[in-house]
Amino acid sequence: MRFLSLVHVLFATPILAALPYKGVDWSSLLVEEKAGRTYKSNTGQVQPLETILKSSGVNTVRQRIWVNPSDGNYNLDYNVKLAKRAKAAGLKIYLDFHYSDTWADPGKQGIPAAWAGLSTDALVKKIGEYTKSVMDRFQTEALELAMVSIGNEITAGLLWPTGQISKSGGPKNAAALLHSASQAIRTSTLSLKPKIMIHLDNGWNWSTQQWWYDLVLSSGGGLVASDYDIQGVSYYPFYNSAATLSALGTSLTNMVNKYGKEVMVVETDWPTYCANPAYAFPSDAKSIPLSVDGQIQWIKAIAQKLAAVPGGKGTGFSYWEPAWIDNAGLGSSCGWNLMVSDQGQDMGSLKVFGEI
Numbered sequence: 001m002r003f004l005s006l007v008h009v010l011f012a013t014p015i016l017a018a019l020p021y022k023g024v025d026w027s028s029l030l031v032e033e034k035a036g037r038t039y040k041s042n043t044g045q046v047q048p049l050e051t052i053l054k055s056s057g058v059n060t061v062r063q064r065i066w067v068n069p070s071d072g073n074y075n076l077d078y079n080v081k082l083a084k085r086a087k088a089a090g091l092k093i094y095l096d097f098h099y100s101d102t103w104a105d106p107g108k109q110g111i112p113a114a115w116a117g118l119s120t121d122a123l124v125k126k127i128g129e130y131t132k133s134v135m136d137r138f139q140t141e142a143l144e145l146a147m148v149s150i151g152n153e154i155t156a157g158l159l160w161p162t163g164q165i166s167k168s169g170g171p172k173n174a175a176a177l178l179h180s181a182s183q184a185i186r187t188s189t190l191s192l193k194p195k196i197m198i199h200l201d202n203g204w205n206w207s208t209q210q211w212w213y214d215l216v217l218s219s220g221g222g223l224v225a226s227d228y229d230i231q232g233v234s235y236y237p238f239y240n241s242a243a244t245l246s247a248l249g250t251s252l253t254n255m256v257n258k259y260g261k262e263v264m265v266v267e268t269d270w271p272t273y274c275a276n277p278a279y280a281f282p283s284d285a286k287s288i289p290l291s292v293d294g295q296i297q298w299i300k301a302i303a304q305k306l307a308a309v310p311g312g313k314g315t316g317f318s319y320w321e322p323a324w325i326d327n328a329g330l331g332s333s334c335g336w337n338l339m340v341s342d343q344g345q346d347m348g349s350l351k352v353f354g355e356i
Contacts, residue, residue, distance in 0.1 A: 203233020
């Protein structure tokens, strides 16, 4: 059995104290535990991950939900089990719908196998029925949800090809699907309704954000501003040299000024090891070291951008996925983006959430 020490980082400082949501994505925890992984606090004590997160200043956990994955990981039952642990630890829950049987992101938004062949109208109805059934299950289990994202990184649309933005009628269909999902949450049996989020990638790119919202909201598909409460964005430093912290701050500010919604950085991370990055890092991040201290500096910089958003509408962030041991690069060209330290490697110790 391999022991890992969570790097206590970021969350208990004045900069972060003003943010209502200080989160991490912990979706893969049950997969890691099944594989025999355990976690240690900085004092060397083996503890449940939720205990370590809570003591580190985390107050929100993000978890993805897939419709019918082949192995059951990330399905509804999986998410209920994970959410019960979050509730017991006093953590808020942020549920992230992928509306797919597997990963949904800007490059793929595969329709669930059981929904294939449905007409547009039938698919609009189906996404509502499914979303409501999930919400009703959480109510039955007495599990409150703080936030729900109706789709994951849906810049290119969702439920392809029906809601694919690049297709004829795609923006209108995407709007209809999102409106149906939103209404399902609003009309569910949940006694306390969660905030509803729309989540796009490339949060640093104001042009992308403006293009998408103006297009979809004006498409005639029925999506209106009251259908959502939060504009969530992904923001990574290692996919585009133009993704500067300055650009992020401008984009978030412009979003609030134009649309008036809360904004959140719901996916980000920073490497402690990146020997051969595929792209140059943003110019105003090059002084941040690739280290545990660099992780602290990165999250602090994002928190500062959120805190500077007008009207206090920069309400939080979520680090993606700091404890997913079997995916240390987290999909990047970097070798280690986790906030845990493998005892078998000289990776330092995770000290981020408590030191910002």
